[in-house]
Amino acid sequence: MEEKLDIVTIGESLVELSTNAKMVNAGCLYKYYGGDSLAAAVAAQRMGSKVGFISRVGNDPFKDYLLDSWQNEGLDISQVKLSDDPNGMYIIARPSVDEKEVVCYRKKVASAKLSVDDIDAHYISNSKIFYASGITQSLSSSANEAVEYAFKIAKENGVTTAYDPNFHPSIVSADVSKENFFRVIENVNILFMSTKHDAINILDIESPENIIKKLWDMGVQTVILKSSDKKGYYTGYKGNVFFTEFYTDEYTDTTCSGDAFNGGFLHAYSNGFTHQEAVKFASIVAGMQAKGIGAIKSIPYKDDVYTKFRSQND
Secondary structure: OOOOEEEEEHHHHHHHHEOOOOHHHHOOEEEEEHHHHHHHHHHHHHHHHEEEEEEEOOOOOOHHHHHHHEEEEEEEOOEEEEEEOOEEEEEEEEOOEEEEEEEEEEOOHHHHOOOOHHHHHHHHOOOOEEEHHHHHHHHHHHHHHHHHHHHHHHHHHHOOEEOOOOOOOOOOOHHHHHEEEEEHHHHEEEEEEEEOOOHHOOOOOOOOHHHHHHHHHHOOEEEEEOOOOOOEEEEEEOOOOEEEEOOOOOOOOOOOOHHHHHHHHHHHHOOOOOHHHHHHHHHHHHHHOOOOOOOOOOOHHHHHHHHHOOOOOO
């Protein structure tokens, strides 16, 4: 019998080059890989979930490195297709907690060629959770259509759906992010959102309670809001709202910590954790990830996270 995947994600893959020095002073850049949906996928996989990743990889000198790395992580990459376009890349310099330089090359790259032709309905329907982000939608019109189509397939087949708008003004305008949000929201069960970036730009609402109520009215069952001001998460589910503090406020690099949180939450949720337990668990994943340099490289592993989670709940 074909094994059922816990989570399937769709998104871009990027080659990551990082340094702890200022860009101008860096003598060496460390190679890894990144991408927001990929970070969520790896986070869930490292926690013990069975995760599939849908993407396109460029047939350039980085191809084998990327594919081999994902296989070594344990990801199912049967739905990753090759493209003659190059792989995207970003370079990040983090000389201190308060300093960050990022250079990103993600136009006319392999991931942008994602389309509805890359969506296997059976592959999605044979999973517990399907997850995507606004970053994937922003890659191209064809990638946007692929995400919208995948959400419809998932919803029609009773698969739990999860979405993060992940609005970044350097990548997409607020108007486009809002348009992308409303293309998929009717098919979303679990929504991750930042009060500072996503909610204010997409819904024009500041109050966490009002944001959650608005999203409930739109049919979203579970809402998880990250609040940098309050240093924690608001979770809304079945008419109740509760607040969970960040696991830590000590960090080195928060790049992709939100994506690590999402992957941690989806892992916990698919393994029967309550919503409150899943948020606490995911906060540990995000907090530990943010203490390192590099998006995916710093995501912790199952044993360390479970040990800290159990110690908090003893």
